[in-house]
Amino acid sequence: MGAPRPRSPRPAGGAEAAFLPGPPASGATPGYRAPSCTQGGARRAGIMTDVHRRFLQLLMTHGVLEERGVRRLQKHCYRVHGRTAAVEELEDFINNINSVLESLYIEIKKGATEDDGRPVYALVNLATTPVSKMASDFAENELDLFRKALELIIDSETGFASSTNILNLVDQLKGKKMRKKEAEQVLQKFVQNKWLIEKEGEFTLHSRAILEMEQYIRETYPDAVKTCNICHGLLIQGQSCETCGIRMHLPCVAKYFRSAPEPRCPHCNDYWPHEIPEVFNPDKEREAGTSKANKKPSRSRQH
C-alpha cells in the first residue's frame, strides 16, 4: 500500500511551526505530520462538537489569524455553546480538529510572521489542487500577475520585488489584457486579501501565502527557493551570512542568538554581522497596546 502522503518534502522531523527552531515535540504540536498509518484502518480521529464546528466556520472567514485572535475565537466558541468549563489547551484543541481534517486534506497550520515572529494560523489545503481559495477569488490574469510577483520575490536577494519590476511584466500576462494602472489595483487587492505585504513600494509574501503555498513553491521553484538554516522552513525574508551564505529567519535569528554575547554563524562560525532582533513577546505587546511597540525598523535590508 502506498505510504501516506507526506505533506511537505521536508524530513518528517522538521519543525512543526513554519519557522520556530528547535526539535518538535512528538506528535503533539500543531501542524506536525506524524508519518503513521492513518489510512483506511483504525484512524484515531478526534471528535467534532458544535464548539469545534463554530470555531472552524469562523476561522475560515480569516485568511490567516494571529494566535491571540485564535485564542479569543476559541473562547468565544466555548462560551456560545455554554461550555464554561476549562477551555482546552489551544494546541490540543487544534490537534484534535486537525486529526478530523486529515481525511479532507486540509489542516490548521501554524506559522510565524517573518518580520517579527508572531505566531499565526491558517486553514490550508494540503492537496495542491486547482480548486484553491485564491483561484476562486481572482481572474486568470490576476492570478498570473500574482505568479509573476511570486517569481520575482523568490528570485530576489531580499525577498522583496519592486512595484516597477512587477508592473513591467504586465504585458506577459495570460488572459484578458491588463493595464498597469489596473495591475496596481490588483496588487492592492492582494495586499488587502493578505497574499502580499507592501513596504515602501516593494512587495513580499504575506504569512498567509507562505503557509498556504509553501508546498507549491518548493515544488515549482526547487532551485531558487531559500530555506532557513535553523528551522529548515521556507525563507523569503531573513538574514544571511556574508561568508558562507546560509540564511535564517529574523525570528529564528532572535531565538538562536538570544543572550549570546558574540553571535557567530552556526555554519562557518564567522562573526554574525547583522543586528539581532528581539524575540517576539506577546505579553510585552499586550502592555504596549495594539501598536507594535517593540517593532524593529520596517524591513531589514540585511542581505
Add this chain to the structure above:
Amino acid sequence: MLQKPRNRGRPNTQAERERDWGRGAAEEAPSTSRGAGGSQEARGTSSQGGRRAEASPEVGPRSQQQLELKVAELVQFLLIKDQKKIPIKRTDILKHVIGDYKDIFPDLLKLAAERLEYVFGYKLVELEPKSNTYILINTLEPVEEDAEVRGDQGTPTTGLLMIVLGLIFMKGNTIKETEVWDFLRRLGVYPTKKHLVFGDPKKLITEEFVRQRYLEYRRIPHTDPVDYEFQWGPRTNLETSKMKVLKFVAKVHNQDPKDWPAQYCEALADEEARARPETGGPTPSS
C-alpha cells in the same frame, strides 16, 4: 518515478505549471505522488511524464486514497463556492471536480455532504427538488457575538434583506416593487441613491438577492409603467421560516407576533409542515 525534475528553466514543465495553477481544471487529480510517499496506484496511472498523478478511469478500481482525495476536493469546492452565496450547479461540480469519476458522482456527493455536516456543520441541500443546484445551510445558529470574531464583514446587507422578506410576508407573500420602495424610502433607502451601508440598494435587491435566490423578481404583465413583484426565493425557505420572519417584524414594531393573527396562523401552519418528516435532502436527484 515519472516526475521529471521540476526545473523552472525547462519550458515544458513550466508550461504545465502555468497551465495547472489557477485553472479550475476538471480532471486534474490532486498531487498525491509527492516525494517518496506517493501513492503507487496514482503513479501507475499517470500517462504524461512529469504531470501530476491523475485519477485515471481506465484502471477499474480506484484506490481508497484517490476516492478520499476526490471527496476532499469536492468538499473544498462546495465550501468555496458557497461563500459567494451563489447556488452551486451540478454541472459545475461535474465539470470542475468530478471529471472522470462521473459514474460514482452520487456516492461522492453523499460522502462530501456527510463530511460537510460532521466537520463544518453545513448541510448540503438542493435548492428545489430536481433543480440540480445546491446550497449549504448552516446547522449552527449564528450569534451576535460571532460578528466580533469574524474575519470578514459577514453580511451587513442581511438587515435590508430581512426587512424586504418581512414586507413580502406581511403583504401576503407577494409585493409590488413600487410598494417596496415606498416603504424603504421612509428608512432612507432609495433605489437611485447610493447608500452608505448597502451601496446600490436597487442592485442589491433586484439583482444580488435574486441571484442568491433569496428573492424572486418577476415582471407583472400588462402593467404600464412596467412594474415588478417580489416573492420569497427558494433559499429563504430553506434558511429561515415564516415564523422567524414574523418574529423579526414583531420585534421591530415592539409587538407580539400574535398581534397579526392572519400571518401568525400562516406561520404556525408553516411550522407544522416543516415538522413533518423531511422528504427532501442532500441526495442528488439522478
